[in-house]
Amino acid sequence: MAADHPRDHLGQPKEVAVAEPNAPDCLALLYPPDASLRTDFAEIGWTALPMGEHLEALLLGRSDLWVLDLEAIPGDPLLLVRALSHLREPAPLLLVATDEYISRHAAELTSALEDWPVMAEFLVRPYVLARLQLRLRQTQLHHPRAHGGEAPLVEVGGLRLDPGRRQVHFAGQMVALSPTEFRILQALTEAQGRVVPKATLQHLASESATSSGGGMIEVHVSRLRRKLAEAGMASTALRTARNAGYALDCQLLQHGRVED
Numbered sequence: 001m002a003a004d005h006p007r008d009h010l011g012q013p014k015e016v017a018v019a020e021p022n023a024p025d026c027l028a029l030l031y032p033p034d035a036s037l038r039t040d041f042a043e044i045g046w047t048a049l050p051m052g053e054h055l056e057a058l059l060l061g062r063s064d065l066w067v068l069d070l071e072a073i074p075g076d077p078l079l080l081v082r083a084l085s086h087l088r089e090p091a092p093l094l095l096v097a098t099d100e101y102i103s104r105h106a107a108e109l110t111s112a113l114e115d116w117p118v119m120a121e122f123l124v125r126p127y128v129l130a131r132l133q134l135r136l137r138q139t140q141l142h143h144p145r146a147h148g149g150e151a152p153l154v155e156v157g158g159l160r161l162d163p164g165r166r167q168v169h170f171a172g173q174m175v176a177l178s179p180t181e182f183r184i185l186q187a188l189t190e191a192q193g194r195v196v197p198k199a200t201l202q203h204l205a206s207e208s209a210t211s212s213g214g215g216m217i218e219v220h221v222s223r224l225r226r227k228l229a230e231a232g233m234a235s236t237a238l239r240t241a242r243n244a245g246y247a248l249d250c251q252l253l254q255h256g257r258v259e260d
Contacts, residue, residue, distance in 0.1 A: 026136075028065040028094075029058055031080070032072050037096070044133050061089020065139055070097040070105075078105075078112040085116050085176065092119040092139045099124055115176045118166035156189050156248065159233070170231040180205050181224045184217075188238070188248045197245040221246055 026046045030037060033050035041048035048067070049057075057063045066084060070077045084090060093116060095109075102109065102122060113120050123135050154161040160169040166182050168175040177185065183204045187196050202217040221238070229235040239247055 026064045027057065027062070028067050029054055029063045029091075030067045030069075032069060034069060034072070037067070037069075040129055040132055041136075043129065044136060046136060059087065059089075061091065063091050065094055065136070066091045067094045067096065070095055071101055078108055081112045081116075088174075090117050092121070094121050094123055094135060094139070096123045096125055114178050116178065117168075117176050117182075119179060154186070154189050156192075159189065161186055161189060170228060170233050173231045175227055175231045177224065177227060180220055181227070184220055184224055185228075188246060191247065193247055195241045195245045195247045199245075201246065 028041055028046050028048045029051040030048050031051035033052075038048040046065075051058055051066065054063075058066075068077060068080065073080060081093070081095075084093070093113075102124070119139065121135050121138055123132060152163075154163065158171045161167075161182075162169075163186065166177075166179065168177055168182065168185065184201050187201060187204060198217055201221070205217055205220050221240075225235055225238045228238065237248060241247060
């Protein structure tokens with residue numbers, strides 16, 4: 001897969017300005033391996049290796065990004081997406097495809113990514129090097145482990161949030177949340193029992209980086225409540241404050257009437 005680099009008004013190739021270099025020593029695992037894509041990663045400062053030859057890095061969470069070329073994967077690539085989402089240490093995901101492919105499979109992609117536990121982004125082919133760099137910068141900003149930082153863990157009772165890996169555990173059991181659901185739960189835990197306005201949570205939902213973002217906040221909260229309940233949390237722990245918003249602990253609510 002060759003990168004389509006920009007050309008000037010005479011049709012001649014021109015330099016791509018890379019204003020801010022990406023953090024060095026970041027590891028991306030590619031499937032299938034592609035020589036030109038690996039070269040582009042190297043130019044930006046990342047190491048890109050074939051996923052199939054580095055299963056230890058894949059299974060033990062020692063990679064910073066997984067890259068899947070959807071149109072080059074034999075069979076149904078979304079089966080691979082779903083399988084990867086269930087690994088113990090999932091990494092952020094970069095899906096490479098043409099606009100035509102994404103449009104043709106929009107519904108299937110939305111379904112496959114709905115429960116993706118960390119960040120998922122698309123790189124539309126043909127791409128320029130600067131666009132790839134922007135996608136990798138997004139990975140670094142939303143996944144601190146990718147550039148050497150570690151976001152602090154958040155623990156509330158039996159609930160444990162790992163913002164760096166976008167993982168949630170309740171009573172020791174992992175809860176698979178979509179990026180939108182994770183952002184909502186993170187906001188609720190950071191509020192320490194106070195009501196988070198519905199408008200604030202709706203803004204977080206509409207900012208989601210994947211196609212599963214947006215939509216009615218009530219739908220996202222309902223799914224989040226169901227998933228937490230399936231992990232053993234009391235369904236009443238995530239409460240609705242009438243005409244106000246949502247909170248995790250009804251005893252610490254300061255405003256609004258609580259609905260069961």
